[in-house]
Amino acid sequence: MKMQPAISTVNLTKRFGGVIATDGVDLSVSSGEIRCIIGPNGAGKSTLFALLCGIHAPDGGEILLGGRDVTRLPAFRRVRLGLGLTFQTNRAYHNLTIAQNLEIARRRNSARVDSDALRRYQHAIGLFELDQLTDLPARALPHHQLQWLEIAMVLAGGPDVILLDEPTAGMSPEETMQTASVLRTLNGMGLTIVVVEHDIAFVREIAHRVTVLHEGRIFAEGSVAEITAHEDVRNIYLGRA
Amino acid sequence: MDTLGLLASILYQFGTNAAFLLLAAIGLVVILGMMNIINLAHGELMMMGAYIATIVTHRGIPFPLAVLLAFLLVAMFGAALERVIIRRFYGHELGALVVTWGISLIMGQGTLLFFGPFMPSIGIPGGSFSLGAYSFATYWIVLIGVSAILIAALWWIYQNTRFGLMARATMQKAAMAEALGVNTDRVYMLTFALGSGLAGACGALLAPTVSISPLMGQQFVAPAFITVVVGGAANVLLGAIGSSLLLSAVKTPVGLLFGAFIGTVALLLTALIIIRLMPNGVSFYLQRFTERRVGA
Amino acid sequence: MRLLHLVNGGEDLGRSRWFWIGFAAVILALVALPLYQTEFEASNASYYLLNIPLALGLSMLWGYCGILSFGQVAYFGIAGYAYGVIAGNLTETSWGPLVGSVGGLLLCAAVGAIFGYFVFFGRVQGWIVPILTLVFTLLLETFLGQTAGYQWRIGAVQLGGYNGMTGIPPFQIGNFIFQGYAFYFFALSLTVAVYFISRILMNAHFGKIMIAIREDVLRTETLGYDVRFYQLGVFVLAAMLAGLSGLLYVQWGNYITPSQVGLLPAALPVIWVAVGGRNRLLAVAIATYLLNWINYTLSEAGNQYAPVIMGALLLLVMLFFPRGIIVAIAELRWPWRRDVTPVSVQDRSA
Numbered sequence: 001m002k003m004q005p006a007i008s009t010v011n012l013t014k015r016f017g018g019v020i021a022t023d024g025v026d027l028s029v030s031s032g033e034i035r036c037i038i039g040p041n042g043a044g045k046s047t048l049f050a051l052l053c054g055i056h057a058p059d060g061g062e063i064l065l066g067g068r069d070v071t072r073l074p075a076f077r078r079v080r081l082g083l084g085l086t087f088q089t090n091r092a093y094h095n096l097t098i099a100q101n102l103e104i105a106r107r108r109n110s111a112r113v114d115s116d117a118l119r120r121y122q123h124a125i126g127l128f129e130l131d132q133l134t135d136l137p138a139r140a141l142p143h144h145q146l147q148w149l150e151i152a153m154v155l156a157g158g159p160d161v162i163l164l165d166e167p168t169a170g171m172s173p174e175e176t177m178q179t180a181s182v183l184r185t186l187n188g189m190g191l192t193i194v195v196v197e198h199d200i201a202f203v204r205e206i207a208h209r210v211t212v213l214h215e216g217r218i219f220a221e222g223s224v225a226e227i228t229a230h231e232d233v234r235n236i237y238l239g240r241a
Numbered sequence: 242m243d244t245l246g247l248l249a250s251i252l253y254q255f256g257t258n259a260a261f262l263l264l265a266a267i268g269l270v271v272i273l274g275m276m277n278i279i280n281l282a283h284g285e286l287m288m289m290g291a292y293i294a295t296i297v298t299h300r301g302i303p304f305p306l307a308v309l310l311a312f313l314l315v316a317m318f319g320a321a322l323e324r325v326i327i328r329r330f331y332g333h334e335l336g337a338l339v340v341t342w343g344i345s346l347i348m349g350q351g352t353l354l355f356f357g358p359f360m361p362s363i364g365i366p367g368g369s370f371s372l373g374a375y376s377f378a379t380y381w382i383v384l385i386g387v388s389a390i391l392i393a394a395l396w397w398i399y400q401n402t403r404f405g406l407m408a409r410a411t412m413q414k415a416a417m418a419e420a421l422g423v424n425t426d427r428v429y430m431l432t433f434a435l436g437s438g439l440a441g442a443c444g445a446l447l448a449p450t451v452s453i454s455p456l457m458g459q460q461f462v463a464p465a466f467i468t469v470v471v472g473g474a475a476n477v478l479l480g481a482i483g484s485s486l487l488l489s490a491v492k493t494p495v496g497l498l499f500g501a502f503i504g505t506v507a508l509l510l511t512a513l514i515i516i517r518l519m520p521n522g523v524s525f526y527l528q529r530f531t532e533r534r535v536g537a
Numbered sequence: 538m539r540l541l542h543l544v545n546g547g548e549d550l551g552r553s554r555w556f557w558i559g560f561a562a563v564i565l566a567l568v569a570l571p572l573y574q575t576e577f578e579a580s581n582a583s584y585y586l587l588n589i590p591l592a593l594g595l596s597m598l599w600g601y602c603g604i605l606s607f608g609q610v611a612y613f614g615i616a617g618y619a620y621g622v623i624a625g626n627l628t629e630t631s632w633g634p635l636v637g638s639v640g641g642l643l644l645c646a647a648v649g650a651i652f653g654y655f656v657f658f659g660r661v662q663g664w665i666v667p668i669l670t671l672v673f674t675l676l677l678e679t680f681l682g683q684t685a686g687y688q689w690r691i692g693a694v695q696l697g698g699y700n701g702m703t704g705i706p707p708f709q710i711g712n713f714i715f716q717g718y719a720f721y722f723f724a725l726s727l728t729v730a731v732y733f734i735s736r737i738l739m740n741a742h743f744g745k746i747m748i749a750i751r752e753d754v755l756r757t758e759t760l761g762y763d764v765r766f767y768q769l770g771v772f773v774l775a776a777m778l779a780g781l782s783g784l785l786y787v788q789w790g791n792y793i794t795p796s797q798v799g800l801l802p803a804a805l806p807v808i809w810v811a812v813g814g815r816n817r818l819l820a821v822a823i824a825t826y827l828l829n830w831i832n833y834t835l836s837e838a839g840n841q842y843a844p845v846i847m848g849a850l851l852l853l854v855m856l857f858f859p860r861g862i863i864v865a866i867a868e869l870r871w872p873w874r875r876d877v878t879p880v881s882v883q884d885r886s887a
């Protein structure tokens with residue numbers, strides 16, 4: 001039986017002035033998958049996320065979330081349909097306390113937060129060691145925990161699919177592996193995860209499949225082994241293609 | 242003959258309105274575009290320019306010289322303001338708004354205390370001529386030309402001078418420009434001085450056409466700010482040209498048919514509709530359009 | 538119980554028992570005011586009080602939600618004029634003032650909603666809202682100023698151009714007319730009620746979302762909130778509170794002129810809110826009362842410098858007490874204060 005993709009795009013395109021940041025991308029992430037997106041700086045990874053989440057409007061193409069066309073929906077509607085996003089630069093509310101951050105993130109009367117989602121959220125809070133720290137302002141957190149806080153905030157909305165833009169940037173190797181392990185656990189609880197990442201050790205640790213973006217296009221796609229063996233992928237990372 | 246006169250008259254009205262909007266907005270535009278600061282004391286800086294020009298013209302100084310003097314003095318005042326107050330509010334958009342609003346209050350009310358409620362204005366220089374049944378003030382024709390020259394000059398400064406280059410670098414990435422050795426601090430001060438000076442000069446230029454009073458700055462607030470809002474911040478010079486032409490195209494017929502007040506109301510309505518349809522202002526689209534052309 | 542909890546939440550000044558004792562004492566002193574002040578002084582106090590709803594609305598809008606408005610006096614004027622027109626045409630009945638009040642508030646809500654729809658649903662940049670509110674206010678003043686002619690007569694009421702609208706009926710329920718001390722109690726109870734409602738609202742989930750929007754619009758939207766809707770909501774609320782102040786103003790002074798909607802009156806609420814501390818309701822209420830008192834005392838003494846002094850005060854506060862003077866005083870380490878918990882969250886964005 002072929003599963004419906006959790007999130008997918010058809011010929012997605014975005015221009016900024018003369019720059020084509022996303023160029024005819026056909027991406028399809030299955031439900032329950034951990035997908036890593038890699039690519040050199042400026043490849044269009046963050047732009048792709050912004051398009052998926054509705055922060056930018058595409059110039060062409062379609063976005064399907066759970067089979068439903070969401071191309072024209074504003075960001076908050078997509079979130080209510082089960083999408084979550086963290087930003088490349090941390091955007092937890094740095095001036096608010098951790099309790100406030102999480103309280104804002106838990107929307108009232110949201111039908112999304114079913115028992116599965118709630119379990120994932122509470123589990124993550126525990127694993128991220130955020131449950132003890134309620135009255136601390138977020139800006140007082142160490143960097144890695146601030147990243148975790150933003151992930152926890154996204155989980156509070158009860159998403160089916162989360163998009164994480166370089167969640168482990170700036171973390172120590174141990175913290176990176178700890179993040180990987182939490183994400184794997186959450187994935188085991190039914191969460192689909194799409195993550196932009198440069199750290200190949202992290203990618204090896206969690207990715208089911210890897211998509212390589214280059215100059216706005218999908219350059220290659222496959223398992224971790226296939227991608228790391230790919231000669232051209234190494235070349236674009238070294239700037240030779 | 243008379244259709245020609247009518248056409249000329251409509252064109253003249255259109256040009257007058259566009260020139261007024263552009264002159265009222267230009268100093269504001271320079272400061273917004275470069276520093277992302279809305280200067281609510283803009284109207285009062287124009288008032289200051291008008292006062293300077295009026296006072297020295299009454300003392301017998303030729304009007305063009307008076308305008309130049311207004312530019313210089315108000316620019317110096319602007320530089321001082323930037324040093325002492327404005328610089329503390331970079332990156333605090335709303336804080337800057339509030340603080341410049343406080344400055345405008347002090348300037349307006351202070352002038353009222355010092356100079357009283359009225360000052361005899363200077364007559365419009367140059368005469369008028371007529372074409373058929375329609376008459377045209379030479380001075381307004383000159384103002385239309387002056388506003389075109391001002392815009393062209395600003396454009397040239399940004400494209401071709403060292404200051405322009407540094408200013409554009411600062412505008413795009415202040416931190417990066419700083420790292421590359423641009424003294425962003427000075428660029429900001431000079432920009433604020435330039436914007437203030439332009440406000441002063443434009444106030445002086447418009448002084449013969451309006452009545453001179455301490456609260457005269459208020460009459461420039463609506464047109465200037467609407468022009469800026471409609472123009473947007475993507476490319477302020479382009480935006481200022483586009484929006485003053487667009488707004489004049491709205492105001493001229495509405496004003497002719499229903500009077501000046503309804504004309505100004507039409508401006509506000511246009512602004513509301515424009516921001517609903519194109520939240521980034523017309524400059525965003527003009528910019529995209531020119532980029533497409535260049536890219537193609 | 539839950540309501541009590543919200544009243545005592547962390548988004549306003551003062552949560553301790555001693556604070557509430559002091560608060561009660563001040564309210565008591567205000568209630569007892571007729572015992573030690575003349576009717577004239579009570580009438581002045583009414584004027585200081587009646588500006589507080591407007592200021593609280595601006596505080597929620599600007600201090601909590603990060604939307605600056607220079608145009609709150611526009612809604613003040615709209616409600617005042619609407620009341621004048623409606624109540625002035627219904628002088629035969631005892632319920633005219635009530636209808637006028639409701640009509641004024643509804644008109645404010647409608648105008649605020651239309652204006653807010655264009656502004657917030659266009660998702661404009663932060664600086665555009667204050668500019669457009671300012672332009673709106675200026676146009677309203679210009680419009681009202683040119684209504685001197687006889688054609689600007691609505692029913693029995695003359696709009697009156699710069700001479701203003703006179704003879705506006707006082708508030709009345711049944712046969713009871715609110716004047717003198719009665720009006721003072723009316724204004725006091727409305728003000729206190731508005732304060733508590735605002736405080737509850739800002740401590741509730743709604744208030745949390747206001748703060749979230751102030752801190753980061755995009756993050757809040759991508760947590761699933763329709764930011765535009767909340768912005769519109771608080772904008773309409775602030776418009777109605779400004780309208781409430783406008784109603785009280787015309788019921789108090791029985792007249793209104795376009796200069797109430799001018800640039801100088803438009804600046805004053807921003808000053809009250811900034812001087813108090815924009816994201817602390819109680820500080821705003823206190824500053825509004827005190828500054829109105831000072832302003833009145835200055836201009837009563839024939840001091841023409843009052844507007845300049847107010848402007849200078851605004852400058853000084855923005856430069857040296859960006860979080861507000863009253864807030865700065867409240868957060869001093871008083872010797873008897875033991876709690877060293879960081880006093881909630883600070884808004885650094887200005």
Ligand SMILES: Nc1ncnc2c1ncn2[C@@H]1O[C@H](COP(=O)(O)OP(=O)(O)OP(=O)(O)O)[C@@H](O)[C@H]1O
Nearest residue numbers: 016019021039040041042043044045046047048088
């Ligand atoms: N808002 C914007 N306006 C103009 N150009 C943009 C904008 N956002 C992105 N770009 C351009 O689009 C291209 C892709 O940028 P994007 O941020 O998506 O890359 P990325 O793969 O996330 O890079 P990084 O690894 O550095 O995060 C770049 O050339 C960038 O300059």
Ligand SMILES: [Mg+2]
Nearest residue numbers: 045046047088
């Ligand atoms: Mg990126």
